[in-house]
Amino acid sequence: MTQTYTQTRRFVLLAAAGLSVMSLVACGKPATKDEHGEGAGEDFERGPHKGRLLRKGEFSLEVTIFESGVEPEFRFYPYWQEKPLDPKSVTVTTKLTRLGGKVDRFAFAAQDDYLRGQGVVEEPHSFDVRIDASHRGQAYAWTYASYEGRTTITPQAATAAGLTVAAVGPATLLERLDLAGRVETKPEGRSEVRAWYPGRIMAMTVELGQSVRKGQVIARVESSESLQTYAIPAPISGTVIEKNANVGGVAYDSPLYVIADPNALHAEFFLFPRDAEKVRVGQTVEVRAPGAATPVVAKVEAILPSIDEATQTVMAHVHLPGSNGGIFRSGLGIEGSFLTGEQSVPVAVRTEAIQTFRDRPVVYTQVGDTYEVRMIEVGRQTPEWTEVLSGIEPGDTYVVKGAFLIRADIEKSGASHDH
CATH class of the missing domain: 2.40.50.100 (RNA polymerase II/Efflux pump adaptor protein, barrel-sandwich hybrid domain)
Incomplete structure (x- = not known):
């Protein structure tokens, strides 16, 4: 119990300083010992193409992921007694087991002086690897861990740090038009x-x-x-x-x-013609006063037909309900979000959950005590929700609050992209 308490307290204190005690294993750095005895944090032997060099007797295989000008793909270089082999004399298959149990399998075809993987190695390049090869009737096999953007946090530490999670699923995206206005007496x-x-x-x-x-x-x-x-x-x-x-x-x-009746107030918003087409009488508006904790939900009561010659704008009146605690006063500058439409999407995440990783939008998934980056392709976005076109599946659990702590720890550790 004392050990758990100390670990949790240490995580909270370091997280507050922009750090954490998360145990991140960068891509290409094994988290557990493989059959060569590589321990966590140790580097691996590299071949002539700067890839991971796997050895078994006189046969060796250099593993690389090539991604210059193409979608990421495996390229394996075979050697016998340190000298390049004809790739046509070697057969290879590869199995990648990702966090959560998804398995990717690759066959290979000879091309030039290497074996080319038949398929794209999807991001993140974080998986447990098994490679099976054969040459002159002899079978070879290797297993190792190659992780990036992955960390493990105990439930106690996650709770203490304020991490919250949610399930990926459908959402309704509200289309908003944000405008500045002022309060006036009717x-x-x-x-x-x-x-x-x-x-x-x-x-x-x-x-x-x-x-x-x-x-x-x-x-x-x-x-x-x-x-x-x-x-x-x-x-x-x-x-x-x-x-x-x-x-x-x-x-x-x-x-x-x-x-003047202090409860007989309305808000005046000035709409440019391109915005006026989206606004209709009866639409909902979230009106925010300076310093107010929550917006007041109101309705558009009128749109004046004339255009102001000086500003070329149309005025919309929004009814402000009375007894609002005195947060609205005539002449007060305010902001309003006009809800001009809504769209249902099948896959979405909370916008606040989205972070960046290597200049790409990402979220962090959770499987048990393990958290890992997921590169996502985003679609429509509102302050509350973001549509996800690819990169994460419905039902996956992702971090909503506190995702920046995980990102900060990954950046601090210098997560690499080596293979």
Whole structure:
């Protein structure tokens, strides 16, 4: 128990510093002893073509993966007593067992001075290898491990580091249009309070910033014609945002007060013509205010038919529901994601899970306590989901949160691509 606790604590501390205690074995570096006694971390003998040189008595076979200008393919060079052999005198088959149990098999055909594998060696080049060869009736066999982008983490360490996983599967990709906008008071949520008849202001009973209710008396004016004093009620409920007169002044055309309902708000977004074609009344919009933890889900309530001559944009109004905790105020700059469509895809991963490995998009799969890189071809992408066209299969388990820790450890170890 003490040993497990120490290992877990050490992993967490090092991960926080951008490191880890993951045991990565780079491509071409055996993780377990093969029949030649190669231990983890030891290099292997190389042949004239810089490949792995396998020996059995006077016969030897140099194993390479050639990928210059072509899809990765095996090229094996046979030797007898250190001298090149006619590849037509040798037969070879190869079996690759990948993490998770998938097996790739290759036959070989003689070409020039080497045996060429019949098929593409798919990425990652990480597998347990078995090679069977024959020459002049004599059989030869080798097994070894050749891993890249692979590491082992105990469940306790994975939990402590915050790693989470999910299964590859179908998803619905929401098409979004992100726009900047501002909050404004609706026309019906704003009222300018004027005197009904010109006259002297006898009383003003509310102050700037004060809340009022509809029908509440907020001023009294003595008519210049009848010399009768009449009361002026608030036409709407809201907050006094302007006070433009004082007792003793003369009420005429100018508003005494301006009242605004803080809950009668909408958002205004400016759409360029190419974007306006995607936006429709009733569409869902996720509106985000600065500093707000979560967006407010709203609806497009109107799209104005005219185009602003100065900006060549169309204005869309988005209804903001009331009682939103005061996060929206008139004049506030906001952002909105318009959900303009959706598309179901059969294979997808969480976008946050995607990392890079040798400048390619990857995710990290999990099989038991082992994690390994998977190069993927991506399709459509949203902030939540990314469609995967190839490189991973439905049902595979992949790392969602914490994938960057695995990537950092691989980069730190200098994962090679030798064979």
